[in-house]
Amino acid sequence: MIIKKYLVKDMNEAMTKIKNDLGIDAVIISSRKIRKPGIGGLLSKKVIEVTAAVDNSEKEDNDYGKIQNSTKEDSITALKKAMEKHSERAKNQEQKMALETSKPSYFQNAKEEKLLNEMQEMKNLISGFVKKSSEEENSVMLKLKNSDMNEEVIKELLTELQDGNEEDLKNIVKKHIKLSVPKENGVMVLVGPTGVGKTTTIAKLAGKFSLMEKKKVGLITVDTYRIGAVEQLRTYADIMNIPFSVVLTIKEMDQAINSMKDCDIILVDTTGRSSKNEMQISELRAFIERTHSQNIHLVLSCTTKDNDIKSIVSGYKKINFQNVIITKLDETTTYGSVINILKYTGKPISYFTTGQNVPDDIKTLTVEEISSLILGEDTVC
Numbered sequence: 001m002i003i004k005k006y007l008v009k010d011m012n013e014a015m016t017k018i019k020n021d022l023g024i025d026a027v028i029i030s031s032r033k034i035r036k037p038g039i040g041g042l043l044s045k046k047v048i049e050v051t052a053a054v055d056n057s058e059k060e061d062n063d064y065g066k067i068q069n070s071t072k073e074d075s076i077t078a079l080k081k082a083m084e085k086h087s088e089r090a091k092n093q094e095q096k097m098a099l100e101t102s103k104p105s106y107f108q109n110a111k112e113e114k115l116l117n118e119m120q121e122m123k124n125l126i127s128g129f130v131k132k133s134s135e136e137e138n139s140v141m142l143k144l145k146n147s148d149m150n151e152e153v154i155k156e157l158l159t160e161l162q163d164g165n166e167e168d169l170k171n172i173v174k175k176h177i178k179l180s181v182p183k184e185n186g187v188m189v190l191v192g193p194t195g196v197g198k199t200t201t202i203a204k205l206a207g208k209f210s211l212m213e214k215k216k217v218g219l220i221t222v223d224t225y226r227i228g229a230v231e232q233l234r235t236y237a238d239i240m241n242i243p244f245s246v247v248l249t250i251k252e253m254d255q256a257i258n259s260m261k262d263c264d265i266i267l268v269d270t271t272g273r274s275s276k277n278e279m280q281i282s283e284l285r286a287f288i289e290r291t292h293s294q295n296i297h298l299v300l301s302c303t304t305k306d307n308d309i310k311s312i313v314s315g316y317k318k319i320n321f322q323n324v325i326i327t328k329l330d331e332t333t334t335y336g337s338v339i340n341i342l343k344y345t346g347k348p349i350s351y352f353t354t355g356q357n358v359p360d361d362i363k364t365l366t367v368e369e370i371s372s373l374i375l376g377e378d379t380v381c
């Protein structure tokens, strides 16, 4: 510890002197007003005596004067030490400055403005992106709405939409199209409401199997309510020269199937039952169970109103159908109902019909073809 006394006029002078003499680490221990020592001092003005001290271990390193009093080795060591200390301090100072300059730029005016501009640019970019993606979503939404797809189904599809572009949408639509490879042997049964085209579809299938594929086909109808309908199918059976049976009771079903056991495929047409009439549905179910068929197709027309399709499907749930046939694709220009039907039934589509011509207007479409129809890229005919 080095302790020194200073005689000064005021504290300012004391501070300057102490700083120069002992360095910035010095501390003032005491100060008092005194007259200068000696005879002259008695007449003079009072001065301030300030006592200051500094830790001399620190001071030693910086005190080059001390080197003069040491041996040569001591001097070299002390000098080296002092140099090291100096360079360490310089390094610390550099780091401190580096820290100062790397302070967040929003503390500095020019940089702050630059940052604000950049933030604004980013904001514009983001809002532009959000706007673009909501525009894209709207256009996708419109496309699906225009296809007469049910709103709930649209919502479901939109949740899967990542990019909102055409390709993405098409892939999602494709993902929801489920098709079955129809089993074209054994007993095949068609059920569904009146007028959707069951009998016509049976005639088309009979033509396809017997005339084109040269299969042995048998026809059975339980369409007992409409004599005209029975005659319609009998006419086709006669033209194609294939066996035909009208079934009025469950017992007759056994006999009819038995009589056609040498056929490759037996097509069973049914009466259009009201899906709201549980009795009728249960009665139909009893007839169908007698066929032991696991190849039952619910026939629905894509021209039927969405709500009606829903209630038809729920009515026919009692009949354990495995496939869906969608008819009258030629009578509409919007095909979103295909997805609706798939959603409501949870069953794959086996055939599509596209007109009244027997046997030509029946098709199996690909997922690609159906998705193009739904998205308005293509039409039937």
Ligand SMILES: Nc1nc2c(ncn2[C@@H]2O[C@H](COP(=O)(O)OP(=O)(O)O)[C@@H](O)[C@H]2O)c(=O)[nH]1
Binding pocket: 192, 193, 194, 195, 196, 197, 198, 199, 200, 201, 272, 327, 328, 329, 330, 331, 353, 354, 355, 356, 361
């Ligand atoms: N435009 C069009 N009409 C069809 C189609 N399938 C059946 N139809 C017609 O729909 C009407 C009812 O058909 P039908 O087979 O008797 O229906 P069912 O009562 O379900 O047996 C008839 O006029 C058929 O010609 C089709 O795919 N397109």
Ligand SMILES: [Mg+2]
Binding pocket: 198, 199, 200, 223, 229, 270, 272
């Ligand atoms: Mg019919």
